[in-house]
Amino acid sequence: MKSQDKTPAQLHREQVQREALRMGIDEDYISVLVDTFYDRIRSHDVLGPIFSDAIGSNWELHLEKMKKFWSSVARNTGQYSGKPVPSHQKLTQVQQSDFAIWLDLFKQTLANTAPTPQAADYFMERADRIARSLKMAMFDRPGVFADC
Numbered sequence: 796m797k798s799q800d801k802t803p804a805q806l807h808r809e810q811v812q813r814e815a816l817r818m819g820i821d822e823d824y825i826s827v828l829v830d831t832f833y834d835r836i837r838s839h840d841v842l843g844p845i846f847s848d849a850i851g852s853n854w855e856l857h858l859e860k861m862k863k864f865w866s867s868v869a870r871n872t873g874q875y876s877g878k879p880v881p882s883h884q885k886l887t888q889v890q891q892s893d894f895a896i897w898l899d900l901f902k903q904t905l906a907n908t909a910p911t912p913q914a915a916d917y918f919m920e921r922a923d924r925i926a927r928s929l930k931m932a933m934f935d936r937p938g939v940f941a942d943c
């Protein structure tokens with residue numbers, strides 16, 4: 796297809812993918828990142844039990860979903876179409892402080908696996924932003940005033 800026949804959305808998607816590839820981010824790396832990160836999550840004292848209660852034996856499905864999620868976030872592929880907010884809101888045993896643990900494990904995984912320092916920063920920026928909005932959706936209670 797000639798570039799003048801492409802929609803603005805297609806052109807944007809291609810540009811995002813070219814920029815990601817320049818940092819070494821492709822589907823193979825996303826697969827390594829997700830597999831390595833959730834291996835660490837599964838053996839973590841605090842986060843491991845939260846995931847195993849929610850996921851049980853469906854790890855393959857979760858990993859597949861998370862690869863699609865990160866492919867959509869990092870490469871704008873549109874593969875993921877789930878709803879992360881309700882999935883997290885039902886996790887009543889999660890504490891606000893667990894987000895710092897999650898982000899720290901993600902950062903360490905990037906430090907150990909990322910193809911370039913730019914790729915590590917690129918993923919971390921997005922993880923920080925999404926974590927902030929998930930945390931807000933889970934813990935902010937608009938209209939509830941502790942002192943009233």
Ligand code: HEM
Pocket residue numbers: 842845846849850860861864877878879882883886889893894895897921922923925926929
């Ligand atoms: C304390 C931090 C977190 C905990 C304990 C946590 C835990 C979980 C669990 C247990 C699930 C599986 C839910 C289910 O299948 O029923 C899940 C799904 C998911 N998580 Fe998290 N999560 C955390 C933070 C994050 C962050 C920071 C991101 C993104 C950067 C994220 C992205 C997702 C996505 C995309 C799904 C799949 C949602 C769906 O489509 O059903 N999570 N998480």
